[in-house]
Amino acid sequence: MTRVPEVLLRHRIRIEPYLADTAYGPAVDAVPALVDPSPRMVRAPGGREFTAVATFIAAPDLDCPLGSRITLPDGRTATALTLAPPCSPRSSRPSLYGSQLRVSTLRTTEC
Template identity: 75%
Template sequence: MVSRVPSVLLRHRVRIEPYLGDTAYGPAYGPATENVPALVDATPRMVRAPDGREVTAAATFIAAPELDCPPGSRVTLPDGRTATALTVTHHTAPGLPVPACTEISCE
């Protein structure tokens, strides 16, 4: 039975600075996590942001199920572009032979 997305499928590397919240000086980010294994799809697609807006996600990627990447986090994609995490979805299917993972759509 598959319990998590196999690491061999996570061929790309991204950098994540987790969003901590807003301050008087703008958004605050936690320490960067370098070389996070991911599978990146750079195909633009429409997603619904947490505030209800429909926006175009510039890239979507999947990573390990325990990934810490709250919405608003700063993500550096493999091609060097910096994006903001719009939606973060944790996929699980206990008891089923499908991999658990985290899916992030970036603006």
């Protein structure tokens, strides 16, 4: 698998990892990512379909569990809705993003 060069991850986002029912961990600022702000339909882990307001790809070792609070480059905040981790070498399913983590976000609000 190939890894997207960091120079192509031109956006910087802020992530507050979701830890429990209402707790967020310490924020991680200036995380390199490539943000696609266009809306798209995604299926949540429970099977419900939602319109994600943005999708981003980042390094595969990024700590971003479902429910994490994300601040996008334009200042909007969102919640991590779906995660598409990189495929393992044993997986037969190809990954469009190589070894990168793909996250879709939902429920944005203006800051």
